[in-house]
Amino acid sequence: MEKINSLPNLRQIYPFNDDDDDRLSLQGKLYRSSRPDLLHEVDLQKLDKLGIRSIIDFRSITEYRKASGHKRIDDMFQVMKVKVPRKFSYDQSETVKSISVYNNIRNRKHYLIDFFRSNYIWTIFNRAPWYIQLYSIIYLLVDLIFNTGFKYFVRVFARNVLNQRGLLGQYIDMIEMSQASICAALKLLTDENNIPSLLNCAHGKDRTGIVTALVLNCLGKSHSYIARDYAISEVSLADFKQRLHKEIVERMHMNKEFVYAREETMLGLLQYIEKQYGSIESYLSCIGFGPKDQQKLKQNIMDL
Numbered sequence: 001m002e003k004i005n006s007l008p009n010l011r012q013i014y015p016f017n018d019d020d021d022d023r024l025s026l027q028g029k030l031y032r033s034s035r036p037d038l039l040h041e042v043d044l045q046k047l048d049k050l051g052i053r054s055i056i057d058f059r060s061i062t063e064y065r066k067a068s069g070h071k072r073i074d075d076m077f078q079v080m081k082v083k084v085p086r087k088f089s090y091d092q093s094e095t096v097k098s099i100s101v102y103n104n105i106r107n108r109k110h111y112l113i114d115f116f117r118s119n120y121i122w123t124i125f126n127r128a129p130w131y132i133q134l135y136s137i138i139y140l141l142v143d144l145i146f147n148t149g150f151k152y153f154v155r156v157f158a159r160n161v162l163n164q165r166g167l168l169g170q171y172i173d174m175i176e177m178s179q180a181s182i183c184a185a186l187k188l189l190t191d192e193n194n195i196p197s198l199l200n201c202a203h204g205k206d207r208t209g210i211v212t213a214l215v216l217n218c219l220g221k222s223h224s225y226i227a228r229d230y231a232i233s234e235v236s237l238a239d240f241k242q243r244l245h246k247e248i249v250e251r252m253h254m255n256k257e258f259v260y261a262r263e264e265t266m267l268g269l270l271q272y273i274e275k276q277y278g279s280i281e282s283y284l285s286c287i288g289f290g291p292k293d294q295q296k297l298k299q300n301i302m303d304l
Contacts, residue, residue, distance in 0.1 A: 004047060006040040007033050009204035009236040013212055013229075014219060014301050026050065029196050029301045030189075032212050034204040034237070035059070037069030044072050053108050054194035056185050058207035060114035061101060066149040067202070078106035082113045082184050089179045090288030096187045111188060113181050115207050120177040127161045155253040163255045167206075170258075171269045174210055179287040185211050186218075186289045190296040203244060205233040205261050213266060217280040218294045219302065223270050233261040 004010055004024075010033035011017060012024055024031070028050060036055065039047065055073070057064065061081055080098040098111060125133060139152035162170060175182075188194050199215075201207035213226045221229075237244060244259045270280065277283040284294055 002046065004039075004043045006038050006043045007036055007047065008240050009034045009233055011232065011236065013199070013215065016219075016221070017229075024050065029303075030215070031196070031198045032204055032208050033198060033200045034240075035067055035069070035200055035202050036073045036198070037064075037067050037071045039069075039072055041072060044076070047073075048076065050196065050198075052196050052198050054188065054197045055108075055110040056188055056194075056197055056199050056211075057110060057112050058115050058181070058185070058199075058201040058211065059112055060116070061112055062149065063202070064112055073110065074102070074104060076106065077108045077110035078102075078104055079110045079112065082111050082181075082188075084114060084117065084180045084184055087180065088119065088177075089286065090183045090187070092285075092288050092290040092293070094288060096184050109194070111185075113184050115174060115178045115181045115201075117178070117181070120173065123173070123177055124157050124161055128157060129160075132156060132160050151251065158253045163253075166255075167257050167260070168265050168268045168272075171206070171210060171265070172272055174207065175269065175273060175283075178207075182211060182214065183284075183287045183289050186214065186284070186297060187293065189215065190293055190300055192300055195300055202247070203233075203237060205237065206258075209233065209261065209266065210269070213270065214280065214284065215297070215301075217270075218284075218297050220298070223267060226270065227263040227266040230266040231261050231263045237261075 010024070010031060012028040013030040013032055015025055015028065026049060031050065031052065055077055079101040081101050083097045083099060085094070101112070128136070136153060136156045139156055140150070142148070143150045143153050165173070185199070189197060199208050199211055209230045213230060216226045216229065241259070248254050248258050249256055273280055273283045277286060281291070281294065285291065
């Protein structure tokens with residue numbers, strides 16, 4: 001199938017793309033991309049041909065609403081907010097609950113899963129020196145008054161906390177503090193009604209890259225394959241570097257490192273998980289996605 005130009009970083013996860021190209025299969029079961037908010041009408045029709053039943057979007061409702069674009073995708077999919085448990089992880093028998101955001105009843109679902117919830121924000125806040133915490137409250141008030149989407153508040157912690165930890169450090173934080181959100185996404189993929197599915201976040205690189213890595217591990221792929229797949233994002237987003245720079249570096253004051261997707265970053269994350277939890281499988285069990293769920297995901301996607 002021909003390329004969908006208004007949906008950057010779109011590629012299939014399964015069937016496996018061992019040639020590292022951007023060809024799309026009409027028989028695909030799982031895809032990944034940047035945000036679908038900017039799809040042109042003609043590209044929306046191309047996307048429809050992929051037969052996608054669900055979109056699993058790693059953005060909050062606020063981030064989704066604030067993002068630019070006509071969001072024509074809402075004409076095809078019912079927007080759902082996933083009610084992620086307040087605790088850090090799911091119980092293994094616990095199911096994913098969601099509520100409709102708009103009154104647009106559709107058979108196909110667009111699930112929104114917030115990755116940066118209160119526990120994540122509180123941890124980042126507490127890493128900053130007391131005086132940074134103090135004056136960040138002023139920026140927070142400005143953000144609330146002018147409805148900026150917390151732009152100025154985030155900038156303070158980007159400059160003083162996130163940039164010091166680097167991209168790998170941010171990924172480790174998500175692995176530790178976004179466990180319930182990650183588990184919710186994986187549990188949605190065990191439902192055959194959600195397949196074929198499209199995974200996305202803002203650019204299809206970071207949050208999407210982490211969840212994709214865990215999915216590929218469940219499907220039996222090696223660390224080297226997972227890292228190569230992750231690094232394709234840098235190539236796929238090459239034509240959109242200006243947009244990435246504007247949204248990540250200029251808007252949020254993150255370092256340029258956060259624009260890239262290098263194999264060593266993903267390998268470092270996988271090594272961290274194995275060191276801390278013994279294996280990727282053990283990590284998944286710890287967050288509520290046990291061996292039965294892992295096998296069900298594999299069967300659901302690979303038609304075993």
